[in-house]
Amino acid sequence: MAVIKNAALGIAVFFKKLWADKQGRVGLIIVGLLSVCAVFAPLIAPYDPYDVTMRDDKGLSPSLSHLLGTSITTGQDIFSMLIYGTRVSLSVGLITGVAIAFLGSMLGVCAGYIGGLCDFLLMRVVDIMIVIPTLPLTILITNVFGKSYVVIVLVFVLFGWTGLARTVRSQVLQIKNADYVKAAELSGASRFFIMIHHILPAVSNLVVMSTALTCAGIMIAEAGLSFLGLGNPTAISWGKMLADAQSGGGVLFGQWWTILAPGIGIFLSVFSFMRIGLAIEGIIDPRMKKGSGMKTLIRHMQGRELDELLASMEDGYEQST
C-alpha cells in the first residue's frame, strides 16, 4: 500500500510541477481539451461523421451549418470528422506510448541492473531493431497481417522500445552503484525488490518524459500511415482525412480548409505532447533550459540566498583562521 500511496503522491507533485512550468501548462491545457473532444465526441460533433449518405452536400465551403465545410468525396461534415479524429490519434498515441514506456523501462532496468548475459542479449536485440527501417517494416507487416490499428500498435510497440531501453539502461548504470542501492543490497533485499523500489523510481522522470515524446512521434507516424491508406479503412482519422482531401482534389479545387483542418488537429496533438515532454526535460535537467550559467547564478544569488552565501563564506573564513 505504501508504494501506491507514494506513487500517488509523486504523481500529484509531478503535475503540480508541470503546471507551474509555462510550457507544461500549455501542453496540459491542449491535451485536456483534446481528451474532452475525444471522450464526448458524439455530444460535440454536430453531424454524424460516418454518415456518407449526404452526397448532395459534398465539397461545400465553410458556412454556419457546416463550420469547416464538407468532404469532397462523400460529403461528411469536416468539423465532426475532426472531432472524431481525436479518438484515433489520442488512443493510438497513448496506448502505444504507455506500452513502450512499460516495455522499454522494464527491459532497460533489467539490462542495466542485472547486467551480464541479459544485458548483452538485450543490447544486441536493440542493435538489430534500430537498423531496420520502421516505416517500410510497418507497411510490410500491415500488408502481411492485415490493416488494423491493433497490428499497427503492436508493430510500433515491438520496434519502438529500443530507444527508451537504451537511455534507461545508461541511466541505471549511473545510479547502480549509489549508496542507497548498495545499502539495500547489503540489507538483503532481492534484486526484484530493488529494481521496483529503488531503481524504477529513480528513472521514472526520464521514462515519463520520453513517453510524452514517444506519444508525439507515434501520432505523427500514425497520421502518416493513415495518409498512405494503411490504417483501418473504416475508421476516421486525421491522416485519412488528409489523404481523402488530396485524392479528392482538395488542392486542385482550392479547398484548402479540407487540408488545413486535419493538419491543425495533428499539429495540436503532437505539439501538446512535445510541450509536456520538454517541460519535464526542463524539470529533470534545468541546465538545458536556462540561459547562461553566470546569469542564473546571479539571479539565484539575489535576495535571500546571497546573504546565506555570504554568511557561509564568513563562517568558512572564521574557521580557517
Next chain:
Amino acid sequence: MKKGYVLKRIIYTVFVFGVVVTLCFFIPRIGVDDPCARYYPAQGNMDDESYEVIKELTRKQYGLDGSYLSQYLRYLKGLLHGDLGNSYRAGSPKVWALICDRLPWTLVLSVSSMLICFFCGVVIGTRCAMKRGRWQDKALMNASTVTTAIPSFFIALMLTYFLGFELEIFPAYTDQNLVSSFDWSLRSICAVAYNAALPVLSTMLGGIISNAQGVRNSVISVTGEPFIVTARAKGLSRRNVLYKHVLRNALLPIVTGLGMSLSGLIGGSVVIEQIFNWHGMGTLYLEANNTNDYPLMMGIMIFISGFALAANLITDLCYSLLDPRVTLGEEG
C-alpha cells in the same frame, strides 16, 4: 586504431545484417500461407488440377518451391552474389535492377535536402549557441517544438497548394516525362531541380531546425570544455576560437551523423515521394505493397538496412580515427 577492433566491428555488422535478412525473409512467409494464391488468384473457368499445375509452375519460376529452409539457403546464396531475387511484376525483372533504377532519384531528393539542412543548421545553430539564452536562442527552441510537430506531408500538401496551384511557382506534381527524357544535358538537370524544389522544401523546414538544435547543443557543450577557456585565455580572438577550436570539435558528431541520417531519409521519404509522385524508392515500395510483390519489398528493406549498417560501420570507424578520445566501442 586497433586491428582487432575493426575486425570485431565488421564481423558484428555482418552478423546483424544476417539477422535482418532472416527477419525480412520470414515475416512474409509467416503471415502469408500461399504467396502463389495471392499472386495468381484462382480463375472461375479453371479446374483444381490445372490450377495446381499453374501454381507449381509459378512457384518454380519465383523460387518458392521446396521447404522454407531450402528457399532460405537459396536466397542467401543469391544474396552473396548480389542477387535479391526476381520481382513478381510482369517480365519478372531483377529486384536489384529496379532498386538501382530508382535509387538515384531518391538520392537526389535526400542528399540535396540533407546538405541544405546541414549548412543552414550549422549557421543558425552556431549563432544561437553564441547568443545563448537571448531571443534568437529562445526562438530556435520554440521553432523546434513547432516544426517537429508539423508532419512533413502536411507541409508538402500546403506547399503544393500555395506554391504549386495558387502562385504557380513550382510544379505541384512531378513531370512524368522527367525520368524517360533524362539525359545529362544542362536543361534536363535544371528540369530535375525545378521539379525537386517542392519535395525538398517540404522536408527541409523540419530538418534545418532540428539540425540547428543539434549543432547548438553540441557547440554549447564544447564551449564549456577547459581547452576552449585556455584558448581564450592565451589571447586568441573570439572568431579564431570559434572556427578553429569550437566548431571543429562540435561538428564532428554532426558530420558523422549525416551518414546515418541519409539511410533514414531513404526509407522515410515514402510519404513525400507519394505526394509528388516522385520516381523514387518510396513509390517503388508502395507499388510493391499494392501488388503484394514480396520479393521486391524484402529486397528494398534489406537494401535500406544494409545501407544503414554500412553507414553505421563507416561512421564508427571514421569516428575512432578522428577522435581518439572515443572509447573503443565496448559500451553499446
